[in-house]
Amino acid sequence: MFDIKHQFTFMKYKNIYYIISIAIIVLGIGTGMIRGFNYGIDFTGGTMINLDMGKQVSTVELTKIVKDNGVNADIVAAGKDNHQVIIRTVQALNTDARAKLLNSIFDKYNLNDKAVLEVQQFGPSVGDMLKQNAVKSVIIAAFCMLIYIIIRFEWKFGVSSIIAVFHDVLVLIAFYGFFHMPINNPFIAAVLTIVGYSIMDTIVIFDRVRENLDIIRKTKLDELIDKSINQTLVRSLMTSVCTILAIIPLCILGGQTIRDFTLPLIVGIVAGTCSSIFIASPIYYQLCNATGVQKYKAKKKSKK
């Protein structure tokens, strides 16, 4: 049972927030651009084969076998005691080519079908479709949310909350770029989760701002926004802590695949919580100022 008695001032330092968040985004995406993003085969097309060899094997030897089949591949050891190998190639091997490759590996190491832990194969066009489809869906979803917020609130709330959503997506991409995380299917799920979380979090603060605009008259807009953020601060923290708590066990216990997927979720939820306070709210404030709305009252209809 904790209460935050201190009243924080947020609006005063808005330029600092902008600089920090732009710095994070530029640093992350910049790193990603220079070093190249770690696109998974979902996006580039290609084949991934994960085998349990039952013992440690020389990747050099394996590379040779793979090469003899006319396949250029990256081979890395993985799993407990490096008993597993992951074979990655940018060629999309069809069923016959895979069977041929696998059989020659099986022959050499005296294995059978049971050794196959996982196989993923994506044709080159699949990635583009995946990307386009996901991007299109998110943009249309954002647009529909914008319309709803404009109807229920007003356009300035809508625009600033959607900017915050895109900010969070950029932060996520920056995270992927900076840490060279593989961008594959879970990436899309993470983006979607963040879009949902970010908008929800922002709405709750804006809802408070809207309410305070109706009942408090003689306060400056920036003070009013500060007050609203302070009033909802405990809730913002509680909700993000609880949501992250739901993910952390999954992140710790789950294997590599699940970790690749839960870590971005945590980053996104932190970004979503922060952006409501440090991005969406100041932008709303500046939009109000820029459009010349009275400093004391941003809303016209005030009969109650």
Add this chain to the structure above:
Amino acid sequence: MKKVLAIILSIIIIFGWFVTLHGIGSFDPIWKQMKLGLDLKGGVYVVMEAQTNAKGEELKKIMTQTQAVIEKRVNQMGLSEPVVTIEGSNRIRVELPGAKNADQAIKSIGKTAQLQFIESDGTLVLDGSQVKDAGITSDKEHGGYAIELKFNSVGADAFKNATTKIMNGQVHSKDSSIPNAAIMIVLDGKVISSPVVEDVIPNGVATITAGGTGGFSQDEATNLSALIRGGALPVALKEVQTSVVGPTIGLDALNMSILAGLIGVLLIFIIMIAMYRMMGTAADVALLLYILIVFWIFVAMHGVMTLPGIAGFILSIGMAVDGNVIIFSRVREEIQNGKSVRVAAASGFHRALATIIDSHVTTMIAGVVLFQLGSGSVKGFAFTLMIGILASLCTAVVITQVFVELIAETKTFGRKKYFGIKEVKENV
């Protein structure tokens, strides 16, 4: 009144969890009924692209036919719950949970035409490529329906020769169960119909009747004609995406997710009670019901749980918690503003409602759009999210309210310290 409602709700929750975990009678536990995606359970899926220039309605027709043919083939493999869906405009996605030999499965799905017409002595008359069309027509002789076959010119000649031979009694069946005059229609090695020839058919148009009384029912006729028409894949397919997840990896992922989920929920329960005391307890009860509702609706709607689905579920847990937290923060504020616990509980709920509805509706909009437009993982995510939002709205608003107001009314627990507030000195 509220007491009765609270008791009923408690019974529902206890009973619901009992059924969920243990099942009742012949009704399996809900958690066992939940369908798991291939990423959690292991299995094979393959996406194939139709190699055709057809567009619009024509393409749609081709794809539906292809889907039907593949479904038939997949069902013959004897795997549990195969799923064949059309993805986008020209792709077919085949999911085979638990398939062991992936390559073989994929091969037999994509193989081409295997429809044959065979005489009773095993001589091949013609194959699927010579069938121009098959449709249903009314059976004037026997009543009900019959199937009308149309052959192309090569097929018509072959059929004419065969029927002439049969009518002359030159064909002798090798199998006593098949009459000499029968022509077997064989799809992928399986006899789907073996009509008996009654006359020489010279013009390439044949009618299959059920014979005896009544003819075929409409369903039977439609089904059989579809099989004959679609026995051959109407289009060549190219494998564009394959995924094989071995059962070990799948099982590991599943067990871990369940354990992790339990721990996560437990942590939330503890932190809610630590923060909001009696109100937190009410929230935990509401969350218990929330999880129940999500599970039950999910199973009832035959949802398939995948990793992205879990993400949607986690997000909606966050929203369910958020609903409660918004309400409790409000109630506490009201108490700090000097209201009595009872009044604060009621007015806190009232004031929190608009916030909760707005945040839920906005996220719901995202869920609906993503479900409509997305494919594969996006859809799975959106599906759990939508169910979660509805369940969260209903439990946070209705259930938490009933229990908190009830607690507020009792003498022992209705005191401020049970609402997470030590003392109230300040007047805001």
